[in-house]
Amino acid sequence: MAKQHRALRTRQELIRSASEVFYQVGFADSSINAISSRTGMSNGAVHFHFGNKRALGNAIERAAARNLLCVTGRIPLRHPAPLQHLVDTSHALARCLLNDPVLRAGFGLGTDATWQGDGDLWEQWQDWVQLMLTVARDQGSLAPDVCVEDAVYAVTAVVAGVEVRARRDAAWCSRQAVTRFWRLMLPRLASERVARSLVPEGTTTQAWPPGESGTDDLMPPGNPYDGADCGVA
Template sequence: MGLQQERAIRTRRLLLRSAAEIFDREDYSSARLCDVSARANMSTGALHFHFANKEDLAQAVVSEARGILWRAARLAYERNSKPLQALTDISHTLGQLLAWDVVSRAGLRLDNDRSRKGRSQFIHPWHACVQRLLDRARREDGLAGHVQLRGLTCAVVTATTGMGVLIKGGEGDRIRTAFTGFWQGFLPGIAAPDTLGGLNPGGTDDVVDHAVTASRYLPYVPENGVGREVVASRAR
């Protein structure tokens, strides 16, 4: 890779982070490109060299966030053999990453911003991930017999997504407590008695810590369908 290309990549990533910081503070309709370029200490011309308009920039933030979050989810999944614990650990991992990483946080919020088009890049793969893990828990007799998978999937997706959108930077401890409280109240109602005793609603520390820490150092390389049921591919 040549020096000019490396410089272009660094510039683009700086603009993405600056945009994420603006989008994390403002909603999509209020955010201004001049504020993004000023925060990056660049001209608006330099910004437009990399991004055609505000939607193009927002989409790039969403795409990067999607890659970071789903790669972290996969890391958490790969270290867990129990589907309900894997689901719990993944939620804790994503919560911690959202509290730490402004790009992930801004991307999720942009994807839920009703003033934008082309949304729902997070909710559909997350729904598929939750559904497949719950399906697997049912096949392995880990769910209580009365549980209806469709309703349970919607409940988990809605609750965790809502919590994720509300996360602010630097709230790692509070977010861990919030997700722990959610699973403490939720797991007893859905897990089979023989399974419940082996579950930790607070998340598996080494699994969550590994997934979050590793995600800090993994460069994101855009791929087709990077967020498409990333955990599900190994849960079949």
């Protein structure tokens, strides 16, 4: 058991180290030597656990997908405040993009022209946004003339831009930056019934307590991360 635990910790350390290297210099310009040196391990240790650099990239994508699922959670069909939940989750994602190197690297690989992986964190995020906005529409929280697809593209595009700009200036992932977007977006997005109750700065309380959604959750069809535990932080 102790040996298995050490092996798991070693893999986590290597994934975290590779995440930092990939994010800083890109997949093509990263090296096994740079990754191993960050952890004080030998190149042989990297090859023992992952075989090659591409295997490390795939491991990062899987861990990042689990971490993103931990940020978004499932889609509760009877959420009492779906738009506020979307706002709060976007704030949480922005914080994690600053603090979680694995999640950050996972999104970075998605925009790296030299990387061809099996996963796509941006698609995972877009699917979640679309389902959350669909819940909001079905509950009458969206303005009558709002097209869900248009709103999905807007939210996804802004988060993508924030992630890219934050690589040079962390202020783009700040609460203030995300709040500015929602101050502009919510008056156009929300119905009159809910507009006044929305908080673009995000809320500190859970409108939908964890564990109460039960079977009333909806995930993207065939989502391979359904039920996964949080991965490397």
